[in-house]
Amino acid sequence: MKDSIKIAIVGKGGTGKTVISALLAKLIIQEYDYKLLLIDADPAHPHLSNMVNVNPKKSLESVRMELIKRTINKDSDVDEIIKDIDYDMYDALIENKDFCLFWIGQPEGPGCFCPSNLILKKTIDLISQDFEMILIDCEAGLEQVNRLVIENVDIIAIIVDPSIRSIETAVSIRKNSKKFVKNDSLEIILNRAKGSLDKIKNKIKELNFELYGVIPEDEEISKLDLIGMPIIKISDNSTSYEKIKEIFPRMVKLRE
Amino acid sequence: MLTKEDINELRDFFEKERVRGKKLLKYSIDPNLLTVKSKFKVSFGLNKYKEIILKEETELELGGRGKDSFILIYLIKNEKMIKDGQITLLGSEIKEIEEDNVHFGLLCLIEVSESSEKEIGYIDNLSFVSNGIEGFMIRSIPRKFWCRISSEVLKKGFSFEFLGTAFYYLFKESYGDKIDRIEIFFINNDLESIKEFLKVNASIQDKYLEKNREKIEKWKKKIECEYDWGCHICPYRFECQKFKEILIKRENIE
Numbered sequence: 001m002k003d004s005i006k007i008a009i010v011g012k013g014g015t016g017k018t019v020i021s022a023l024l025a026k027l028i029i030q031e032y033d034y035k036l037l038l039i040d041a042d043p044a045h046p047h048l049s050n051m052v053n054v055n056p057k058k059s060l061e062s063v064r065m066e067l068i069k070r071t072i073n074k075d076s077d078v079d080e081i082i083k084d085i086d087y088d089m090y091d092a093l094i095e096n097k098d099f100c101l102f103w104i105g106q107p108e109g110p111g112c113f114c115p116s117n118l119i120l121k122k123t124i125d126l127i128s129q130d131f132e133m134i135l136i137d138c139e140a141g142l143e144q145v146n147r148l149v150i151e152n153v154d155i156i157a158i159i160v161d162p163s164i165r166s167i168e169t170a171v172s173i174r175k176n177s178k179k180f181v182k183n184d185s186l187e188i189i190l191n192r193a194k195g196s197l198d199k200i201k202n203k204i205k206e207l208n209f210e211l212y213g214v215i216p217e218d219e220e221i222s223k224l225d226l227i228g229m230p231i232i233k234i235s236d237n238s239t240s241y242e243k244i245k246e247i248f249p250r251m252v253k254l255r256e
Numbered sequence: 257m258l259t260k261e262d263i264n265e266l267r268d269f270f271e272k273e274r275v276r277g278k279k280l281l282k283y284s285i286d287p288n289l290l291t292v293k294s295k296f297k298v299s300f301g302l303n304k305y306k307e308i309i310l311k312e313e314t315e316l317e318l319g320g321r322g323k324d325s326f327i328l329i330y331l332i333k334n335e336k337m338i339k340d341g342q343i344t345l346l347g348s349e350i351k352e353i354e355e356d357n358v359h360f361g362l363l364c365l366i367e368v369s370e371s372s373e374k375e376i377g378y379i380d381n382l383s384f385v386s387n388g389i390e391g392f393m394i395r396s397i398p399r400k401f402w403c404r405i406s407s408e409v410l411k412k413g414f415s416f417e418f419l420g421t422a423f424y425y426l427f428k429e430s431y432g433d434k435i436d437r438i439e440i441f442f443i444n445n446d447l448e449s450i451k452e453f454l455k456v457n458a459s460i461q462d463k464y465l466e467k468n469r470e471k472i473e474k475w476k477k478k479i480e481c482e483y484d485w486g487c488h489i490c491p492y493r494f495e496c497q498k499f500k501e502i503l504i505k506r507e508n509i510e
Contacts, residue, residue: 035306035387071498082506086397087321095308118503126396129381132306 004128005034005252006152008136010177011159012169016191018042019221020159021137022051022231023244029098030236031245034133036099041138043106048137049094052101053230058092059105064120089123100131155251156186157212162193162200171207189247190214213247215240258330262460263337263365269456270344270441273449279348283417285341285424292421297412299390300422302429309393315407316353318360319400324450327401328457329364329379338367340437343420347444350405350415361443361450362401366427372434388426389419398506416442 009021021038025048028036040048040056049056067085070076094101102124128134136153158173160166174186187210190200194217204211218240224231234241258266274280286292293299319325332338368376386394391409395402405414420440427438443449 033306035308068495068499071502072495078502078505081502084321085502085506086400087402090395095310097308097310100308119499119506122398126398130383130386130394130396132383 004037004131004134005154006128006134006136007155007157007251008138008153009157009159010138010173012161012166015159015161015166016215017159018047018051018137019231019240020157020189020191020215020244021048021135023234023241024135024248025052025099026232026234026241027244027248028133028135032133035131037128037131037134038099038101039134039136040101040103041136043104043139046103046105049101049103051231052099053232054094054096054101056092056094056101056103059103060089060092060120060124061105061107063088063092064117067119085119086123089120089127093127157251158186158188158209159191160188160200160204161191162195162197164200164203167200167203167207170209174209187212187251192217212250213243215243215247258332258365258460260337263332265456265460266363266365266441269453270346273346273452278346278446278449281345281349281416283343283345283420285343285421287341289425292425296418296421298409298414298418300388300426302384302426303387305390305392306387307391307393309391309404309406311404313406313408314404315356315410316350316405317357317403318405319402320357323357323359324447325360325400325402326450326454326457327362327382327399329366331376331379332365332367333370336367338365338437338439340367340439341424342439343417343424344439344441345416345420345444346442346449347446349417350410350444351413353445355445358445359443359447359450360401360445361441361453363441363453364423364427365439365441366435367437368435372431376431376434384430385423385426389422392419392422416444 007024009017009024011017025036025038028034038048038052040046042048043061046056046059067081067088070081092102094103156177158170160170170188177186188204189212190197190204193214197214201211216239218238220234220238221231221240224234270280286295299305317323366379382394382396386392386403391406391412391414393404395404420442423440424438428435443453
């Protein structure tokens with residue numbers, strides 16, 4: 001059976017990861033025939049969810065906390081918990097006709113050193129099999145995502161903006177992400193590009209990164225952000241969306 | 257791999273339930289796909305129905321929350337015991353179901369050659385079935401079967417006969433020459449029969465217990481812990497122990 005294609009979007013905070021994730025989601029929904037699962041890994045606030053115009057009532061972390069509370073309750077029935085665990089996960093899944101979405105949420109209580117994570121991770125892995133493409137909007141790196149989500153991703157796109165600091169972060173992410181990625185599909189998208197890009201492009205090349213593509217500064221995104229409109233509503237002929245259309249096939253082809 | 261005796265025992269279960277007075281229906285799948293497609297008003301085709309069936313579109317769930325269910329897919333090597341294209345239904349057809357969520361069981365016996373068995377391995381991903389049947393969506397959960405059927409296709413006459421036929425042809429299309437024969441069994445909305453069947457199945461699987469024990473031991477080692485200073489001073493020791501019990505018990509359940 002063909003495995004799902006898993007794409008992780010990572011990068012230094014503020015480089016535009018979530019906007020790019022939303023643009024990719026828009027493209028996949030409108031122009032490709034993949035059954036799509038989005039994973040919003042922002043712990044504090046469901047930014048990706050809002051950008052694709054959905055509002056999660058429950059996070060996976062809240063499901064995990066409820067599970068912990070039930071487990072440690074003196075009157076809890078282990079058999080009942082086992083019956084319910086897998087159904088409870090679906091309470092956190094947002095569904096519409098175009099995609100499904102999980103919001104991971106903020107870890108609380110017993111953190112990484114709790115076997116409850118293993119239950120969630122295995123269940124998410126299983127649910128992911130129902131989808132052909134999984135797009136994960138990560139925090140800066142992959143560690144938090146890997147705790148809960150998916151063991152191996154097929155494609156990692158590191159988002160940088162025209163700053164040396166964001167490229168240095170990319171180097172660090174690459175170093176830490178190698179164990180999570182199946183092959184060498186770990187490349188850069190240069191976002192918010194303006195002015196002369198020669199220095200940045202040379203630096204990227206010097207550090208042995210390949211460029212998936214360059215997305216220019218897009219006024220339309222700023223306008224949508226200003227009024228709080230979901231990015232998924234951006235016009236099809238916006239400059240950033242046009243660029244994403246060129247970048248996505250390159251990402252997927254490299255994986256093949 | 258199941259033996260001839262194992263297959264007989266599984267098949268005999270259904271016959272015994274019939275003798276006990278339970279409803280048992282048998283269907284034979286037409287080997288001509290064109291005839292099949294004209295017989296049913298609902299459609300199927302590999303990767304042709306990737307739709308997400310929403311809660312509000314669902315009229316019937318098989319094995320939903322609060323209901324017992326199972327799915328067992330056995331690969332049988334060259335036994336020539338598999339009745340190719342036969343569907344056995346213990347319980348009533350879909351049109352007689354009054355509830356919106358029922359207990360449900362699915363057993364597939366798939367005959368393969370020796371080399372195919374190694375190639376196919378373990379069939380646990382049914383996304384090709386979920387994406388191949390109109391108005392039907394599987395929601396993956398471990399060791400159980402849970403699906404949604406839309407009101408639209410129920411109006412068109414979606415039945416277990418259709419579902420078994422779609423399964424049969426989708427498996428054949430997906431695996432091609434690797435699969436020789438397929439026989440399908442359903443248990444519909446009968447908790448007692450499901451529990452009894454699982455006991456029969458468990459007694460068969462007990463023969464292969466050693467393999468399961470290894471699986472449990474592997475699971476125990478997979479539980480990651482970042483608290484390096486030792487369990488005896490870990491503030492989450494109690495939760496951790498409780499969870500390990502759940503993990504182990506969950507893996508024991510079939």
